[in-house]
Amino acid sequence: MKNIGLNELRKLFLDFFESKEHLVQPSYPLVPQKDKSLLLINAGMAPLKPYFAGKEEPPKNRMATCQKCIRTGDIENVGKTARHATFFEMLGNFSFGDYFKEESLKWGWEFVTEYLQMPIDKLWATVYENDDEAFEIWEKQIGIPKEQIVRLGKEDNFWEIGIGPCGPCSELYFDRGEKFGCNDPNCKPGCECDRYVEFWNHVFTQFDKDEEGTYNPLPNPNIDTGMGLERVACIMQNVDSIFEIDTMKHILNKVCLHTNTKYNENKISDVSIRIITDHIRSIVFLISDGVLPSNEGRGYVLRRLIRRAARHGILLGKSDSFLNDVVEAVIATYGETYTELVEKQDYITKVIKVEEERFQETIHAGLEILNNFVKELELNNEKLLKGEHAFKLYDTYGFPLDLTKEILEEKNLDVDEVGFNDEMNKQRERARKARTGNNTAGWEEDVYTTLDKKITTSFVGYNDIKNKTKINAIVVDNEVVSQLNKDQKGTVILESSAFYGESGGQVGDTGLIYNQTFRGSVIDTKKGPNNQTHHVVVGEEGTIQVGDEIYTEVNELNRNNTSKNHTATHLLHKILKEVIGDHVQQAGSLVTPDRLRFDFTHFESLTPEQLNTIEHKINEKILQASKVQTFETSPEDAKQLGAEALFGEKYGDIVRVVKVGDESIELCGGTHVENSSEIGLFILINESGVASGVRRIEAITGLESYKYVKKQQDTINKVTEALKTTPTNMLSRLDALLLDIKEKEKEIEKLKSQISLGSVDDLINKAEKINGVSTIVTKVSDQNMNDLRKLGDTLKDKLQSGVILLSSTIDGKVNFVSIVTKDITQKGLNAGKIVKEAATITGGGGGGRPDMAQAGGKNPEKIDEALEKVKQILIESLK
Template identity: 40%
Template sequence: MKSAEIRARFLGHFERNGHAVVPSAPLPFDDPNLLFVNAGMVQFVPYFVGQQTPPWPRATSVQKVIRTPDIDEVGKTTRHGTFFQMNGNFSFGDYFKSDAVRLAWELSTNPVEQGGFGLDGERIWATVYLDDDEAVDIWHSEIGLPLDRIVRKGMDDNFWSMGIPGPCGPCSELYYDRGPDYGIEGGPAVDEDRYMEFWNLVFMQNERGANTGPGKSDYPVLGELPRKNIDTGMGMERMATLLQGVDNMYEIDETRPVLDRAATLAGKVYGAHSGHAASESHPDDVRLRIVADHVRTALMLIGDGVTPANEGRGYVLRRIMRRAIRAMRLLGVQEPVLPELLPVSRDAMAPSYPELATDFGRIEMIAYAEEDTFLRTLASGTTILDTAVAQTKAQGGAQLSGTSAFQLHDTYGFPIDLTLEMAAEQGLTVDQEGFRTLMAEQRQRAKADSRSKKTAHADLSVFRTLRDQGETPFTGYEELETETTVRGLVRDGALVPAAQQGESVEVVLDRTPFYAESGGQIADEGVIRVGDATLQVLDVQKAVKGLIVHRAVVASGEVVSGAGAVASVDPEWRTSARQAHSGTHIVHAALRHVLGPSALQSGSYNKPGYLRLDFAWGRALDAATRADIEDVANQALRRDLPVGVQYVSLAQARELGALALFGETYDEIVRVVEIGGAWSRELCGGTHVAHASQVGTITLLGESSVGSGLRRVEAYVGIEAMRHLATERALVAGLADTLKVPADQVPDRVAALVERLRVAERELGRLKAAAVLSSAGELAAGAESVVTARGAVQLVAAAAAAGVAGNDLRSLALDVRNRLAHGEAGVVLLASPDEKGGAAFVAAVNDAGQQAGLRAGDLVKAFAPVLGARGGGKADVAQGAGGDAGKLTDALAVARAYVADPA
């Protein structure tokens, strides 16, 4: 049975049993404690913890999930993966244990022709929490499961919580006996490879307190919840493994095609070296599993709007992609691999997620750009590794330091296994213990940072109480001033009866014209008048779904809860905000018109007079393309395209082709904003102009990269655009006046001046170099003779003219060395103070000097520390820079001492 059919059967079973089918939340979830959705119930947490009232008594979903804590274990066993799908059914104070068990058993064991999965009930085991006699009785008395196939387990295994204070409860897990080929007899307490867990039923009936110890179960259970809930999770990949008759999740229909294609590219045969036991996994099999898992994970993350970056979600994606690419490299494939593998994963996943096929142009652009970037990183990292290897060998070492390996890994993204491989090729080992120590310290810092940020869900009970009185109707689409009533005043999380002048307070009104920040549009500004009192509105947010909260300061008078009020949005602010938001839609449409449909928005921000828009694109936009985009946008304004709004179901919006923002979740009824009909059609709750011409004008400010495959455009709109153009016009006029040419000739005149400047700088450089080299004869003539145990040495150790650095100082030192008496040992050390108080320095030793045991690199290593500088090089030439030029006299004395006695 294919995964897409498992999905359909699961949702269909629970829909027939009264559950609302809820779409999967996007992987990048808006939660301060999470980078990604890491469990099937995440989007339902506000209902479980009582922050919001659930819109349905029972629900079902197939949730996309990412878990990366054990990413380094992926592939080493067949049980670890980063992306998986959790099929779940949920009850919010509706049914409880008996129905949860019955519904799971029916779907698991009902025949395939009756819509079930057809599992053999005689091979199913159940685990329960130690003292959950009720669950034991349900399994035994109602389902008929023998007592010897019901296993009691402790809190670590069969008691669930979110890891923070809040709901918790015992759980019951379903296991399937795969037979003696997979392990020994005795149930899940004996062998969890043979007995595979495929469903977990959580009976959310208790409330837990804060942790009292280091263990995950070190917390008190405070009592029972007023409403008991059900949260279950059936692993899609686990069920597919069972129903497709394969060994593990890497061999199911959604992952095996990628693994097979990777094996073909590498000329390998998966499984040729190993059996079922994880300990028998051959390195090639491990790498192929890494590729199969990570390519699918990258596909799903990019599909949900994540782009590679150096922090946060983007860093997780980048790391996953680079692990897949380097695994293929270690399998012997040097060429780009994602163009071969990503389409295979798309075809495997599209039956369940058709949007992956329709949006693949954007996905592949981002993915392939990231692979190109990483391949360049590998090239540069190889150069850095070669340097570290050479330095290690020059010092007589046989082991690359852990610090060098960590720097390559942490700074350059160079993988440790590639460092091990390439160091071994050059006869070196790597200090893996030192590397692991540094990695552990980094992980501890990351965990400490994570712990400092992780808290229980904020106490929003006061806002939930206010929300229970009804939603806050938004009147701002129709009016800027609304008569209303102060429903509540909140300070420090508690309701207060009144607020005095100068106090900050959160205000909830019965209705409001103020737009709450969302969809990239910042909140409105304005005032709320309550009798003789005035509140200045500073921000507007949705504290809980459906409740608009105004953060304000009392400018005058006293505000009393329950009083009548007039809420007034600043009309100039709203006009400019509408221009900016409509301008964002128009620029987005212009991008797609010029660049093609794959240039999809992945984020935006707009405020009065300004907008920025991030979009998927793999390269910089040249000046001509930017001009085309700006022209298409302003042509839309000139044509005065009508702006319309319609409210339709989410399914209807998709049929219309309305564009949605990545990472956003939407209600079943959505607001579609159209500009010129199909010319621009997007899901949006923001405020907009009535006709395109009301935007005024749009002026692009620039375009830049914000990550692999992701670009950003910025623009002014309306009066701000006009002011910007006026400033540029005045600038051009001023340049024209200074240059004494017409405005249209300014670019040519500036280009001519720049070229003249370049010519002058080159001539100046030539004269400066000639002046520097002209002192070579004088310096050579002043060479002193230093008597050593190996004979006399000609030494020039001097401070050259200030400001001589780089190639000039090197050329001078070599010229002086060449002028010394031939056949005699000669050493030159020149230093030149720089404008920052440090010094550049170069040492040069001729052949006779090297034969006498003198080395330029060793001379620099003796000289540089006296200055507090760093340097190095080879036996004939070495150089460095930095330190304190005030210590040159002392440093030159140390250099002379080295020449006199190099030992």
Template identity: 40%
Template sequence: MKTAELADRFLRYFEKRDHTIVPSASLVTDDPALLFTVAGMVPFIPYLSGVVPAPFRRAADIQKCIRTNDIEEVGKTPRHGTFFQMLGNWSFGDYFKEGAITYAWELLTTSEADGGLGFDPKDLWVTVYKDDDEAARLWRTIAGLPEERIQRLDKDTNYWSTGLPGPAGPCSEIFFDQGPAYGIDGGPATDDDRYVEIWNLVFMQYAIDDVTSKYDFRIVGELPQKNIDTGMGLERIAFIKQGVQNMYETDQVRPVLDLASELSGRRYGADHGDDVRMRIIADHVRSSLMLLADGVTPSNEGRGYILRRLMRRGIRSMRLLGVDGPTFPELFAASRDAMKDAYPELGTEYSRLSAYAIAEEETFLRTLAAGTTTLDLSVAETKKSGGTTIAGSEAFLLHDTYGFPIDLTLEIAEEAGLTVDRAAFDTLMLEQRTRAKADARSRKRALADHGVYREFRAKGETVFTGYTDLETESTILGVLVDGVSVDRARTGEVAEVILADTALYAESGGQVADKGIIVGPGYELEVLDVQKPVAGLISHTVEVTSGEVGVGQPATSVVDAVNRRAARQAHSATHLVHAALRDTLGKSATQAGSLNRAGYMRLDFTWGQALSSETRTEIEEIANNAVRDNLEVTTRVVSLDEAKSLGAMALFGEKYGDTVRMVDIGGPWSRELCAGTHVVSSAEIGLVNLVGESSVGASNRRVEALVGLDAFRDLAAERAIVSQLTSTLKTPRDQLPARIAELTASLKAAEKRIAAFEARALTERIPALAANAETVGPHRVVAETIGAASSADDVRSLALGVRDRLGSEPGVVVIGAEVGGRPVVIVATNEAARTAGARAGALAKVAAATLGGGGGGRDDVAQGGGTDATSLPAALSAVKAALGSR
């Protein structure tokens, strides 16, 4: 049975039983404690916790998930995957344990001919929490399971909580017995791979607090509304029903594995190590494709870093299979073909998605080449010094700076007959992970605070009136100080204020929050920020500038009209620039992020190379022509399907409901889904002045523009500069570029003549410096400071000239100079000195230690530096002392 059919059977079963079928949420979650949707329940957290009233009593879904905490296990076990799909059925105060157990057992054991999944009851085991007598009784009566196939386990496996105060409850897991060929008898309690967990039923019935760990807490009492949260892994069900050995061999994953085998010439099943690598490739390519489809792009932080890591692990695995060249064009296309029936956007958006993947592979292949060169130098230096181990810090530098995988470092070192100080590397990695975990914990604390909004959200959604009104009368629903709900806030305090209605725009869709005030009888609040802490609720961060504000008081939100007008101009200008980009570059140039604030806009878009000045001018001209043409700006609230049928741009990574707000500028020319505020007609924008274009990733560019009065002021400032230049240089404006180029060429020629003069002057000092050589131990030593020098290269040339002048006896030259305000020391040794034990690199480090910096180099010539130029004489004395001690 194909994976898609299994998913369809699940949804049809629950749809017939009055469950609302909910589409999958994005892999990118709003939860501040998480980077990704790591479990099927994540999108339902607001409903399960009661912060947001559930819009349905019962639901079913197939949720896309990404989980990387077990990434090292991918490919090694039958069921660990970074991307997976979780089937779930949900009850919010409707059916509970009996209903959940009945539905699960019926769907699993009903024959395939009758629409079920066709499992033989004798192959199924269940576990329950050790004290959950009710669940055990229900499994006996509903499923007819014998007592020995109902195993009672402890909290570590059969109790669910978030690890935070809030809802919790026991769970019951269903396992499939693969048979004696796969392991020992004894049921799931043996924790043996023979028993595959396929479905987890969570009975969310208690409230907990005093949480010290995920399994150590105090049960406060029963929840007023008991919920059901279930999760069944689609990939696990698929590999069992398809009769294959693991999830990597299922129909949605196997095509990539087979292609990796073909491209590498390695047969799958012939070698365990190669098999693991092919599974990693199949999993990571699919996971990367799905992340790209949900708007994540490769970067060095956050979600983008995880995506980059997945891609690079895949590239590394291909390399370990013997393939050094690019393979992503073929591998990603194979994953698209395997997955597009379930996720059609993979087909329609593939050119955009593949551009990121191909660019990332090209970049990393260059990184591997650079890292290999660096590692080769490290190998050579280690061998030259007689060592057998590459320092852990070197391996960590390769990993952290170059993205060079540790496994590859180990492999290359082994080929060279060396080892790597893995313990030191692991220590540095642990320190880095500890910092990351501390950051994750801070995000989790932010999530815990969301429960305080529950009572306010339960009163309904905040009504936003700001599309039409700049002032709105309302009522204070809540006041929070330091995250705690209070009755009132007083003058000087910073607080959060919840209103029933507001004219103030909350930051979203790239548009920053409005500025303004909230006023009422006897008080005034300055609005510092406006956000949506949970779906449907708007919160105002305010400073109480006068009086005292309390719950239940009337309140009027007042928008700063001048700031709003400029913000509207900037947001509408963003739409114009986006449309102009697509007119100029083609439909593959799509928005990947934006920021709009009063007078300024920036737009990130998918494109792989810098824009020429001519292209920038063309984009700017198209946008300003649209301003000149005074295009009508219209907004409509329509269904998402209708908006898409009309060609509206839906931005990847954004989340949309069943109904959306569609903004047209000039009809279909610019048609986007957008909840921001906009001008009434394009002429109100005034002026768009592109002031910057830059790279923000391998396949992303960024344009920045000033808008309206800010654009005019910037052009006026440039006009003033041009006027000053024409006056100073006594040159007409149209001749300024040629005149400045002429002056620049003259300046460079003069600098070149000065440098040549200074170099000659230094060369002329060689005889005198050599004549001052003194005997230190077995060496003739010249140690002098020469004052200021133009460059370190000039000092190096002088030191080498003096060394050559010393002849064949052991000679060491140490020249100190001040270059650009910083001290530089060059050490040069001849062959006789090196034979006598003098090494330039070691001596440069001695000098650098005195200068407060670092140094090193080859045995014949090396450089040191630092920050304290006054220490140059002391640094030279330290080098002489080091020579004298030999």
């Protein structure tokens, strides 16, 4: 058996299936493109679900891929076992109604025995217990002894997810030898020991399971195989762990170098080294596919991986950021196959460095919070930190539970792990509900999948906004129908269309659809499967039927305004790179007739100077009246021209390029103006943050920018009229007014202070003695919280020893301030508890330190009751 490197294994597999007339596709992005049921791609067949479900026509009925995958369900086992990983590559060959079991199993056998030269006596096969067909192919056609073919039950050898396509499967196993076994003479695949390693699963999707649980045979059964690249590399390189294969070992050695550690010297350190080695691969590939750290969804997966890896760096004694230094090892290993890693290396490194440095900051903030929790426990003579507090440290500050436990143990304290796990489960449930579907959603039947695959729509809208065409299909209320009537809303699929279907951030066109007997409004246009364009139509007059000739007319004003905004986004993208750096990448966009919205990767808010520069430069480019060119070419040629492509987007053999003068060149399927001058005036309306590392710019162009300027002028005119001045003198007039107001405010504060000092003496004179302790429990007039605190501090200085509770009402809201001098707190009185009692009675809440606290309430009419209650508490407490 040859020792074959992982990168060579990948190429061998894909070349083999290319020789069997398979279309070899590059890996799809980790971010699902058309599947809302998945957070991240977790299997080789996941991006191909539309083909398996019959929703879309595959580019070829035979395909093969090596798919990047992320799974974090067993993240706690990563580093502790030899095989668990968050990132892996899945080799797969697929048939969509073409070949079936015989070819799949024969080619599988040919590849592993002739190309990989695995010893035949080491290979075993499993089949579903009722699948005699697969058993006979293995035994009679391929020649495996029947003693080496094992029948297993549904749990092991039948693939299904809810309703939809499903079927039996057959797996190939490699026998690692008796030393890995359990000494059971009947040991064979299916045993839970480590002797037999499953490495290639062949799924025969031959049934369609309905809601009644009936398995209906599919007219065109499919093949879906999956072979873990890292797992087969372990077999070929004769190693026990994925961390010992050539690619992983290279990364692991770099981890050791940057953490100044040695592998295989300390079991605890080894776990941390393996976790970092695994996680850094996931981190690099996620960022390269456009994921950024955040507190939800796939961004949270990335943030968790970065912080978990950084935390294990801390355990290895690494106090500063270092993960960005290991990126180079990942790219050196995978960059030849995944060229996007090389192209985005600087960007990937920057994202990791920023996130890791943030974690370094938050972990120190977390230590401070934990110390406060410890002080509170000690003050209250408690030994157990609440689970919700431990979870807050974990969730807000990235503070792992084991670190919290370790610090608490040093102080003879512990943590409520049950409560922590409850909070963790609540968060998982929130995340689950936040998803729009579950894993079965990608298989659910869509009415459009029942349409003939030959029903497509050719787009003619780049050159025309009107056309004559034919109706190919109509869908109303999720049912295929033959006609659409007046006052009905439905989806109309045309043979050709000038209407642009929503995609690439550009909204769908609106307009009219009509003939001699019908008139309707197209209120939206969507892209459908199999190159269909779905026109959402509301019938206004008459009836149309499938097969009718029809005229369509796009709303020209909306189209033109949308095109202005779309071309402006291209200029914005280009200028952002010039002004703030090449690390800027598009992270999303929205182009409508009214405005444009552009999300981009950046790690801090833009300064007013940067925003002014961006706006100025874009308007300069617009006024240069540059020609906007569009043309089609190959992705390779577009790349040579320097065309920008979207992160994670998968492009076909031919791409459309949009070039604005010599300024901007991007891959784009949207509609654009013919000359940059048509954009008119570009006005930047707003810049904000939408997620960690993602900023958003909103802007307007054309007629909307004129309306905006006119409105601003009207506002200025009204302001100058109110100030009794001219626009030229408006600012100086405003400065004078503000100065006058400031002087008057100072005078008011001075008067209030004098009044307050007078009231202090009155309050001191009215202080009551309760068991020798001076107490002031009273209402004062019209004091906000800040004034109330100042008054309380003045009274405390005068009293020197005592208890104070002040209350006041402002705008219908109740304010309380409680102060207990330190000599009285030693007697057990707590300002926080006092103020909380008062606030509760008035329908509010609050708290603070034992010596000073504040609170608010909603019911001013209950202040007297609250003050009386506090007096009773003081009488009882000071006995």
